[in-house]
Amino acid sequence: MLLPIPAILQPDEVASLRRLIDAAPWEDGNATSGHQARLVKQNLQLPEESDAAREGGQIVLAALSANPLFIAAALPSRIYPPMFNSYAGGQTYGLHIDNAVRIRPGTDWRVRCDLSMTIFLEDPNAYDGGELMIETNFGRQSIKLGPGDGVLYPSSSLHMVQAVTRGRRVASFFWIQSMIRDDAARTTLFELDQSIQTLAMQVGQGDPAIVRLTAVYHNLLRQWAEA
Template identity: 55%
Template structure:
């Protein structure tokens, strides 16, 4: 399931992010590529152990904790600290699947990559090309969102960033370990939660059917969730 979440960052937040990022010390993305990715990765990244990556990443985490759609869709257990990349002309990232396990920097904790996220920090009219293409169970989907919007998709998906032919594509990306590792169960919970929220708005939280469905939702969480 591919989910787009609009306005994760406001226009003012994006502007402040870009002030930091446009003046940051970008490094060759090949420095953080694995043996396979080195053959298909051509972009730039920030050193995520230094500023401004640390403070900007922490801001994203604070915002996500208050973003209901993200919490509902991801049911996050652990989140890898957000990283930042940039693609200028002729830069691209060929087809690949994200690594299954990652050690969270500065800790002894391992994160299982259930979900991948890209938070766009450049508007579509700032660059040509640079589409995020994701192979899903429903076919190939192409994503190019306004600055401040985010896409969430299974880390098991084959995906790529097409070559940028003009301008610069800037984004943050990271991974999530969900309390519910099975993507079909997670999708069921998300769809059920979205329906409950709509019915709550129409009927009120005290309506018997809303209460019943809420109980079913939480009982499924009890059955399927395995927090670390």
């Protein structure tokens, strides 16, 4: 499932976050890359253990926890602390796939990467290029969203960032371990949840059919979830 999620961060939150991270020192994005990534990755990255990255990550996590669409789609169990990257001057990240497991540096804390997420932090009219290209069963999808908007997609997807030829592309990126490992099952639960919400607005939350459908949702969640 590939899902754009609008307005995860409000304009004032984006502005605060940008003031915080823009004032911090950045490093070569390959500082934490493996061999394969080094072959195709050209960008800058905020050191993930820096004060700015930690504080900025908390802003992102607070916004995610208050976003019902993200919760319904991701059914998160663990979220890797949000990171931040920057592309400018022709920088790009060629076609690649995210690691299956991410381990926080210096710890044994790890996340199985079921879902990847990018939250855009720059006006799309302020830079050329920088589209997030994601390979799907329906072909390659090109994504370039407004500041504060995000996209959620399976970490198993091949994807890339197009070269930024004008301006600067800034984004937050991170990975989610879902309670539902299987993407098809997770998609089924999301579609069921969204249908229940739509019907509840039409017939009322207490309608017997809504109650039965809600029971089906939770029983499937109970059967499939890894709590």
